[in-house]
Amino acid sequence: MVQQTAGGNAAFHNFHNDYAHIEDPNERRRLALAEIDKAPFGWYHMRAVVVAGIGFFTDAYDIFAINLVTSMLGVVYWQNATSSGILPSNSDTAIKVATSGGTILGQVGFGILADVVGRKKMYGLELILIIFATLAQSLSAASPAMSVVGLIIFWRVLMGIGIGGDYPLSAIITSEFATTKWRGAMMGAVFAMQGMGQLGAALIALIVTAGFKESLLSASGPSSCDGVCQVAVDKMWRVVIGFGAVPGCIALYYRLTIPETPRYTFDVARDVEKGSEDVKAYFQGKSEGRPDEIRRVTAIADSEGRLETPRASFRDFVAHFRQWKFGKVLLGTAGSWFFLDVAFYGLGLNNSIILGAIGYSKGDSMYEIFRRNAVGNLILVCAGAIPGYWVTVCTVDTLGRRTIQFIGFTMLTILFVIIGFAYNVLLKHNGALLALYVLAQFFFNFGPNATTFIVPGECFPTRYRSTSHGISAASGKLGAIIAQVVFGPLRQRGARPGSNDSPWLNHVMEIFALFMLCGLFTTFLIPETKRKTLENLAGEVKGTVNYCEPGGRYTKRRGGGGGSSDPDSVGSGGSGV
Numbered sequence: 001m002v003q004q005t006a007g008g009n010a011a012f013h014n015f016h017n018d019y020a021h022i023e024d025p026n027e028r029r030r031l032a033l034a035e036i037d038k039a040p041f042g043w044y045h046m047r048a049v050v051v052a053g054i055g056f057f058t059d060a061y062d063i064f065a066i067n068l069v070t071s072m073l074g075v076v077y078w079q080n081a082t083s084s085g086i087l088p089s090n091s092d093t094a095i096k097v098a099t100s101g102g103t104i105l106g107q108v109g110f111g112i113l114a115d116v117v118g119r120k121k122m123y124g125l126e127l128i129l130i131i132f133a134t135l136a137q138s139l140s141a142a143s144p145a146m147s148v149v150g151l152i153i154f155w156r157v158l159m160g161i162g163i164g165g166d167y168p169l170s171a172i173i174t175s176e177f178a179t180t181k182w183r184g185a186m187m188g189a190v191f192a193m194q195g196m197g198q199l200g201a202a203l204i205a206l207i208v209t210a211g212f213k214e215s216l217l218s219a220s221g222p223s224s225c226d227g228v229c230q231v232a233v234d235k236m237w238r239v240v241i242g243f244g245a246v247p248g249c250i251a252l253y254y255r256l257t258i259p260e261t262p263r264y265t266f267d268v269a270r271d272v273e274k275g276s277e278d279v280k281a282y283f284q285g286k287s288e289g290r291p292d293e294i295r296r297v298t299a300i301a302d303s304e305g306r307l308e309t310p311r312a313s314f315r316d317f318v319a320h321f322r323q324w325k326f327g328k329v330l331l332g333t334a335g336s337w338f339f340l341d342v343a344f345y346g347l348g349l350n351n352s353i354i355l356g357a358i359g360y361s362k363g364d365s366m367y368e369i370f371r372r373n374a375v376g377n378l379i380l381v382c383a384g385a386i387p388g389y390w391v392t393v394c395t396v397d398t399l400g401r402r403t404i405q406f407i408g409f410t411m412l413t414i415l416f417v418i419i420g421f422a423y424n425v426l427l428k429h430n431g432a433l434l435a436l437y438v439l440a441q442f443f444f445n446f447g448p449n450a451t452t453f454i455v456p457g458e459c460f461p462t463r464y465r466s467t468s469h470g471i472s473a474a475s476g477k478l479g480a481i482i483a484q485v486v487f488g489p490l491r492q493r494g495a496r497p498g499s500n501d502s503p504w505l506n507h508v509m510e511i512f513a514l515f516m517l518c519g520l521f522t523t524f525l526i527p528e529t530k531r532k533t534l535e536n537l538a539g540e541v542k543g544t545v546n547y548c549e550p551g552g553r554y555t556k557r558r559g560g561g562g563g564s565s566d567p568d569s570v571g572s573g574g575s576g577v
Contacts, residue, residue: 029266037180037533048177049186051258052170053193054251055127059163060197062134062244063099068205068374070095072237075225077148085222091149093488098153100480102160110165111470115463119173119264124255126165131248133159138242168469171457176261180533184396187454192389198381204243206374208236216367225366267309267462312463329459330468332525337452337476339519343512344444346483384441392450400530401451402523408447409520415440416513423506448519458529461538
């Protein structure tokens with residue numbers, strides 16, 4: 001019997017003593033995790049959401065601020081007879097793709113490392129990288145040996161690695177600390193900060209535009225913005241980029257002191273005593289549980305070979321996902337995210353193009369051009385994106401993840417068909433095109449943009465949850481790169497040399513409709529995860545469809561056989577895949 005500990009009161013219950021008399025490590029694990037799953041929503045849940053959410057605010061700000069900054073870079077560094085203050089399309093594409101390229105590395109790399117060394121050890125490191133690379137970008141300048149585009153690309157790749165690491169880490173930590181009843185809302189609230197980050201980028205751009213109003217009024221357009229106007233724009237883009245480091249600095253301490261998730265401690269570290277103490281520490285707001293070391297070592301030795309959860313290994317990873325019932329889920333989450341991000345980033349990083357097509361980015365001075373561009377982005381975010389995020393938060397635990405993803409992909413397919421095939425007609429009615437674009441933003445976020453983030457954080461076993469989320473997210477960023485590299489230049493097919501016209505934008509929208517239709521089909525591969533425990537979804541609960549028998553977890557269960565639940569007898573009775 002495990003020795004009881006002192007401490008605990010009405011506010012902070014001593015969960016450890018509830019299980020001190022239980023010798024079976026599997027039962028102690030089950031009961032401890034049940035306390036997390038059944039816990040009423042409290043301040044400790046809010047803390048997890050806020051700490052993860054501020055990081056996501058930073059991520060979105062840094063990703064989407066470049067949409068407003070590239071036009072400023074053109075004014076500062078491309079004042080010549082050829083470009084006339086407009087950033088060349090190949091440089092524009094390279095800067096935007098750099099972030100997505102780095103993000104893929106971060107999502108896969110940090111995802112794997114979080115499963116190998118732990119969530120806590122990795123959480124915060126990605127934010128340090130984001131802060132450092134963001135500040136370095138804002139201080140970049142051209143030199144005879146290096147162009148400003150090359151410098152920005154370098155720092156944005158590094159920043160992208162940090163942003164990529166935040167995807168699996170924030171999703172998994174929130175998921176593993178969440179109560180089952182409101183897990184979707186908690187993860188959705190973290191992801192909804194992406195919309196607030198987009199809003200923040202547009203607001204900061206609007207503020208700096210107002211701050212340099214007098215200097216900007218001296219030029220009628222990009223080609224004539226020199227002298228004080230050019231100096232003002234050079235300061236503006238540095239402020240817009242540099243501000244992205246501020247929220248990250250605020251969240252850094254709390255990320256570095258967040259406790260390890262008990263699920264990781266139980267299932268990967270296989271430390272039952274520490275896991276039980278970490279549950280108590282989480283509810284008390286402490287950075288980690290501190291068990292008696294002698295009792296801890298004894299418990300580790302005693303539970304060795306008795307814990308039913310398999311050890312993580314590459315061989316186990318391959319064997320697990322070779323089974324179609326698990327492999328199809330990874331294919332569904334990765335495929336859905338890929339098809340979504342082709343259109344989401346194809347549009348989101350080119351909001352100024354859409355605003356220009358409806359005449360909202362034009363003006364008779366640089367002040368009006370920048371102001372209208374910032375205000376237009378504010379309209380798109382506030383009217384479509386932010387409401388979509390928060391409608392998801394409010395409904396994801398009642399309607400369900402898969403239902404919302406079905407609705408989103410269906411509506412987006414219809415909207416892109418309308419925009420693409422009726423584009424020339426809609427251009428004559430700017431209000432109609434803007435309304436359809438706002439609707440598209442709404443159904444991105446009350447739809448697959450939120451659910452593709454939530455579902456991979458729930459439906460995989462703890463030992464591979466972060467890796468699988470990272471793979472799914474990296475598939476999405478691969479779609480984002482395709483959107484920028486292929487569809488970015490494609491929209492300018494047939495345009496005048498040196499111009500920023502988009503004569504092929506209608507056909508690009510038609511292609512996006514096809515990708516949304518493909519996303520609709522991959523949605524059939526993912527499970528509905530609402531109100532189910534993570535262990536249920538991972539196939540660790542007896543009597544459920546996904547259940548995998550310990551020891552014989554890679555065998556097909558024969559109907560009507562009713563095999564023994566004893567791990568030893570099961571392990572010796574099946575044939576491996």
